[in-house]
Amino acid sequence: LCADLRDFTALSEVTEPHAMITTLDAWFDRVAGAVHAFGGEVLKFIGDGVLAIFPVTPAAHKAQGDRDACEAALRAIAASRAGMAHLDQVRQGQGLTPLPFGAALHFGEILWGNIGAADRLDFTAIGPAVNLVSRLEGLCKPLGRSVLISGAVAANTSAPLVPLGEHALRGIADPCAVFTLPDD
8 A cells, every 4th residue: 555645745845844744643543543443554654644554463364364455455444544634624624624535455576674775774575566556556546536445455355446548657657547436
């Protein structure tokens, strides 16, 4: 899962620093809370972005473990959206603007662990799946969607999804089948 606030730079230019940190904390609470509630792990907060994973747990059938991870990620997205809708209502009651965001889900193998220099390690994830989900999240704004889902996730869920066709993603060799949620 990769998620990012929209127009954060513009917001940060007109918001007092302490209020900006409070705003970021509220955003991260909604997303991280949803990720953790459904068995995921937040790997990184990157500026106003979040990178999280939903590990595939051993199951009687590998396909079931794959489905469980994808279903958990979809539930976390739904919970994040609900949490942000509530936060936006509170913000609007305070005369503040809503916090639109984009989020993407992809299913694939990653490498994760402590990576870096001898005197500075950082726990992170790398690999083509991480690159793809990041690029997919970047399509949210141009496609006018808040949630985009890769074909790899769509193949591992029975949730109703709306196909948006195949899209080329910068730095990714093959076009990616892209889906969204019916209410997005």
